[in-house]
Amino acid sequence: MPVADTATGHEWWRGAAIYQIYPRSFADSNGDGIGDLPGITAHLDHVASLGVDAIWISPFFTSPMVDYGYDVADYRDVDPTFGTLADFDALIARAHALGLKVTIDLVFAHTSDHHAWFVDSRSGRNGHHADWYVWADANSDGTPPNNWQSVFGGPAWTWDARRQQYYYHQFLKEQPQLNVHLPAVQDALLDVTRFWLERGVDGFRFDALNHSMFDPALTDNPPATDNRPRTRSYDFQIKSFSQNHPDVVGFVERIRRVCDDYGAIFTVAEVGGDGAMPLMKAYTAGDHRLSSAYGFDFLYAPEFDARLVAKVLQAWPGTRDAAGLTEGWPSWAFENHDAPRCLSRWTDDAARPAFARMIMALLVALRGNVFLYQGQELGLLQDTIPFHLLKDPEAIANWPLTLSRDGVRTPMPWDATVPHGGFTRGDPWLPLSADNMARAVNTQQHNPAALLAHTRAMLALRRAHPALRLGTVEALRVDGDLLCFTRRGPSEAIHCAFNIGPAPCDYSAPGGEVILSLNQADMQVLPAWGVLFVRDGAV
Known part of the structure; x- marks a missing residue:
């Protein structure tokens, strides 16, 4: 059975904010140009200062690095590029000392x-x-x-x-x-899970979990019939038989039983592709499957608008059915190591500062867990990597029609006054742009007007209000660029309004305590990229 935190009455992970670290690009401790585990440990103070609950570390296991760690050659060891098992143990100890839980990526669909x-x-x-x-x-x-x-x-x-x-x-x-249909393979993968639980990890993200089983009859996939642009042969098919097999649910239940033996372990499935929503619900239903599923609704969206957010919120309101059960618990991210920087996708230079503040406020208002990708707190943009410097095998194979994942994997800028932003003393594995260098941690650290300070404030707001962290979603309304909804908890309701557009819109604010106001001067008008949170404590 799930274990609740005695201080809060719910599992630590429910409604948590989790910071993703791509170890290759976070911080290099030895000057070889590649980030490593000691580099992460040395910078955990920065992560803790944001007010997140946990970190998620992308793969650091032994690997030939053809797909930069997502091709695992040994699940039970650290690749020498990143350090040693002792370095991992030190990272766990430091994170826990700072009050951070540690989740890691497990890749169970392939090796x-x-x-x-x-x-x-x-x-x-x-x-x-x-x-x-x-x-x-x-x-x-x-x-x-x-x-x-x-x-x-x-x-x-x-x-x-x-x-x-x-x-x-x-x-x-x-x-x-x-x-993974084979019980012996499942047994071996569950033993891998136990290995890392014994080392003290607090949770797992299961990479490409819906890809882990397939139709054993190897039935041909039917052709796709929509008119979307196609850049890969993969896009010409409906993946009816090559993935999303219903037997994955049985494996999910086995994973959950192992994790329950260790207490309040967070488990989140990466579920991508067409028709992901039913799988997200299936993998997280009840108390005997995974804690959460990681949605892709925002990650590859070329545009951001009120209708997109409303569609997501409508699918996961948190209400109970006739049996008293809620649907599962979702997780959301606006960018990650595979998906382009959201500020580059969704806005232009002129609107970017106000837009960045608005969507950070929106992220912390979503029901579910929220993930921030390293550098998102700084407002990093998608870097342009020339072909001769590309490392991403997908980008190289599909050049120039596939947007390179390398552009979101460039090094984290720590100090704009030193070469390579303080990421490394050597030559970085990917170049860092001048634009992102200018957004380095040290340039924002003590600036109360910077996005870094705003991110900390938004995460603190979420932690301070159980309705934002745990509440249901009610009174959802979209009117052009205006998005309104209420997050309701046992002791408070927070009415949230967002103007996801460049022009002011009419909005009559409800009565109550204003706990967040961005660009707000008139309670009858919400300005461009404006945000207003009003708390009603009489619930």
Whole structure:
């Protein structure tokens, strides 16, 4: 059963704010140009000062780094690029001393082709790991067994001469698909989960979890029928059979049982692709599945408007059904290591300062958990990486039609007065732009008008008001660029209004205590990018 915090009466993670760290780009302690675990530990004071509840660290496991850590060669060790297990233990200790919980990424849909399991699996059809991956014979003409396509482009099957079979990979060919349908594979992955729980982690993000199972009959996917632009062969199909298999739910329940043995462990599934909402609900239903699911509604949205936010809030209001049960608990992010910086996607230079303050206020008002990606508190923009400096395999393969993930993975700027923003003493693995250098931590640290100070204030507001952290969503209304809703808790209601547009709009504020006002002068008008929170304590 879930364990509640005795001080608050609910699990620590419910409504938490979580800060994502991409270790390769956060802070380099040894001057090799690549961020590492000691670098993270040295800068945890900054993270704690924001007022977040936890950190999420992207993969740091042993890896050949073809997909920069998402191709795992050993789930139980730290890649030397990032440090050692002792460095990880020190990071855990420092985070906990600062009051930060630690969650890590586990990649259970695939491994690296360097993983010992795959090395054994490809060596023959009778070994211990022979069926731990997805193997299939060629068609009679030598072509792959079906029409499934890889996310990164091209067929999702690669011929292996040693086994005289094709193996399946939903991503790079160096990321062979685990056969998670197999109980023995599930057992091994659950043992990995226990390994990190024993080291003191407080939770997990499960990468691409809906990709972990597939139709065992290997049925062809049907063609896509919409008119959206297509830049990859993957986009030409409806992924009816290559992912989203209903048996993932049984594996989710096994994960939950293991985590419950260790107390209030936070578990969040990454669920992407078309039709993600029903999967998010299924993976988080009741008290016997995952804590939360990580939605993509905002991450790739090319524009940000009131209708988009209303659609998200309508799907997760927090109300109870006839049996007294609520739907699961969502998690939201505006950007991450895979998705472009939101300020570059959603606004221009002129509106950016006011817009950035508005959407930070909106993020903390959403029902669910909220994730901030490193540098978001500084207002970092998407960097442009020239082709000859690209590291992202997807961007290289689909150049120039796919926006490079490298542009959101550039180094964190700590100090604008030193080379490379204080990220490293060496040459950084990706370049940092002058625009982002100017937004470094030291330039904002003591400026009360900076986005950094505003981010801290918004996170403090969320922590101070249980209605924002835990309440239901009611009275949702959209009128052009005006978005209004109420977050209601047991002892208070907070009426939230946002003008997600460049022109003033009429708005009659309700009576009560104003706890947040951005650009507000007239209680009958909400200015461009304006925000107003009014607290009603008589609930």
